[in-house]
Amino acid sequence: MENLIFSLNASLPIFFTMLLGYFFRYTGLMDEMFVKKMNKFVFRAALPVLLFQDLATVDFRSAWDIRFVLFCFLATLISILAVSGFSMFLRDRSIQGEFIQASYRSSAAILGIAFIQNIYGGAGMAPLMIVATVPLYNIIAVVVLTVMKPERGRLGRQMFLDTMKGIATNPILLGILAGIAWSLLGLPVPVIMEKTMKNVAVLATPLGLMAMGAAFDRKKAGEKLWPALAATFIKLVLLAAVFLPIAVGMGFVREKLVAILVMLGSATTVSSYIMAKSMGHEGTLTSSVVMLTTFCSAFTLTGWLYLLRTLGLV
Numbered sequence: 135m136e137n138l139i140f141s142l143n144a145s146l147p148i149f150f151t152m153l154l155g156y157f158f159r160y161t162g163l164m165d166e167m168f169v170k171k172m173n174k175f176v177f178r179a180a181l182p183v184l185l186f187q188d189l190a191t192v193d194f195r196s197a198w199d200i201r202f203v204l205f206c207f208l209a210t211l212i213s214i215l216a217v218s219g220f221s222m223f224l225r226d227r228s229i230q231g232e233f234i235q236a237s238y239r240s241s242a243a244i245l246g247i248a249f250i251q252n253i254y255g256g257a258g259m260a261p262l263m264i265v266a267t268v269p270l271y272n273i274i275a276v277v278v279l280t281v282m283k284p285e286r287g288r289l290g291r292q293m294f295l296d297t298m299k300g301i302a303t304n305p306i307l308l309g310i311l312a313g314i315a316w317s318l319l320g321l322p323v324p325v326i327m328e329k330t331m332k333n334v335a336v337l338a339t340p341l342g343l344m345a346m347g348a349a350f351d352r353k354k355a356g357e358k359l360w361p362a363l364a365a366t367f368i369k370l371v372l373l374a375a376v377f378l379p380i381a382v383g384m385g386f387v388r389e390k391l392v393a394i395l396v397m398l399g400s401a402t403t404v405s406s407y408i409m410a411k412s413m414g415h416e417g418t419l420t421s422s423v424v425m426l427t428t429f430c431s432a433f434t435l436t437g438w439l440y441l442l443r444t445l446g447l448v
Contacts (some may be wrong), residue, residue, distance in 0.1 A: 147426045151340055155347025164348045171343040177412040180338035181405055182309030185268065187331045189313030190323060202390055206397055209377045210267045213238045213398075214274050217368060229361060229419045231282030232410050234422035235275045237365040240372070240396065241280065253366075267397055269310050271357040276304045279413040306409065342404045346421045349411070362422040364401075366407040369427050374399035378438070387447050395438055401427035 158164045164172075217237040221230045316323075323331075374395065381394045402424045411417040442448045 146429075146432065148424065151343040152347035152425055152428070155344030155349075156348075158344065159348035164344075169345050170343050171346045173349075173408055173411050176338055176342045176345065177408045178305045180306040180334055180341065181408060183331055184335035184338040185272075185306060185309040186313040186316070187328075187335045188308060189268075190316035190321075191293060192317050197237075199390075201384075202386065205381065205384065205386070206267050206394065207270060209380075209394070210238070210270050210397070211400040213373050214270075218278075220364075220368065224361060226358075226361075227282075229358065231279045232415050232417070232419040233277050233361055233365055234282070235406050235410065236402050236420045237368045239271050239275060239403055239406045240369075240398070240400045269307075269314070271403075272304070272306050272310060272409075275409055276307060276413075279410060279415060282410075283414045306405070316344060339404060342408050346404060346407045346417075346424060347418060358419045358422060361419055362426060365419070365432060366426040367424045369402055369423070370399055370431055374438055378442075382447060387422065392439075392448055395435070395442070399431070399438055 155164070159169065214234070217234050220237070221233050224230055224233060279340075377398050378391075378395065381391060386394060404424055407417055407420045409422055410420045439448065
C-alpha cells in the first residue's frame with residue numbers, strides 16, 4: 135500500500151498539471167499562440183538548463199561502474215531498435231517518429247532520482263543511469279524526429295545535411311554536452327549561478343505539462359488511440375518484462391535494479407512532446423502516450439516494485 139501511495143503521489147500531480155493546461159485553454163486563459171511560445175521557451179531555454187543542471191552536479195568519477203553503465207546504454211539502444219522495427223507496422227507513417235520516441239523515452243532524470251530516494255534515502259545509481267541513457271535518448275530523438283518528419287522527402291544529401299545541422303544545433307543536446315563537460319572538468323557551480331539556473335530549470339516541467347494539456351485535442355487523440363495504447367504497453371510493460379530478468383541474471387540488485395526499472399518502465403517524459411512539437415510533428419500521439427503512461431505508471435511501477443521486493447531483489 136505504501137508503494138502504491140508513493141507512486142500515486144509521484145504521477146498524479148503530473149497528470150493533473152496536464153489537465154490544468156487543458157482547462158486553461160478551454161476557458162480561454164491560454165490561446166494557441168501562447169501555447170506555441172511556451173513550447174518554444176521550454177525547448178530552447180528551460181529544458182536545456184534543467185539537463186545541464188542535472189549533469190553538471192553529478193560526480194561521475196566517484197560512482198563510476200562501467201558494467202552498469204554499459205548495460206543501461208545497450209538495453210536502451212536495443213529497445214530503440216526494437217521499437218523502430220515495431221513502427222514499421224503502423225499504417226500512418228506520419229506518426230512513426232512520434233511512436234518511436236514515445237515508446238522508449240523514460241522520465242529517467244526527474245522520476246528516477248525521486249523514486250530511488252524514496253526507497254533508499256539517496257540518489258543511488260540514478261546519476262549513472264541518467265548519463266548512460268539521457269544523452270542517447272535525446273540524440274536518437276533528434277535523429278528520428280528529423281528524419282521522420284510528416285512532410286519528409288527522400289533520403290538524400292540535403293536531408294542528411296539538415297539532419298546533422300539539427301543535431302548540432304539542438305538546444306537539448308547542447309545542454310547535455312555542456313553539463314557532462316562541466317562535470318568531467320570538475321568545475322565548481324557558484325551559488326549565484328546555481329540559484330539562477332534553478333529558477334529557470336524549475337519552469338521546464340510545469341510549463342511543458344501545461345502546454346501539452348492545452349494543446350491536447352480529444353478528437354485527434356481518439357483517431358490515434360490504438361498506436362497510443364501500443365506505445366503505452368511497450369513503455370510500461372514489454373521493455374521491463376524483457377530486460378529486468380536479464381539484469382537480475384547479471385547480478386544487479388537494490389539501487390541498481392531500481393534504477394534499471396525506472397529506466398525501462400517509467401512514464402514517457404514530457405520533454406518528448408516538447409521536442410516532437412518543436413521539430414515539426416503534430417504532437418497528438420506523443421501527448422496521448424505521455425498522459426496514458428503517466429497515469430498508468432503509478433500502478434505498473436508499483437506492480438514491478440512489489441514483484442522485485444517479493445523476490446528479495448530490492
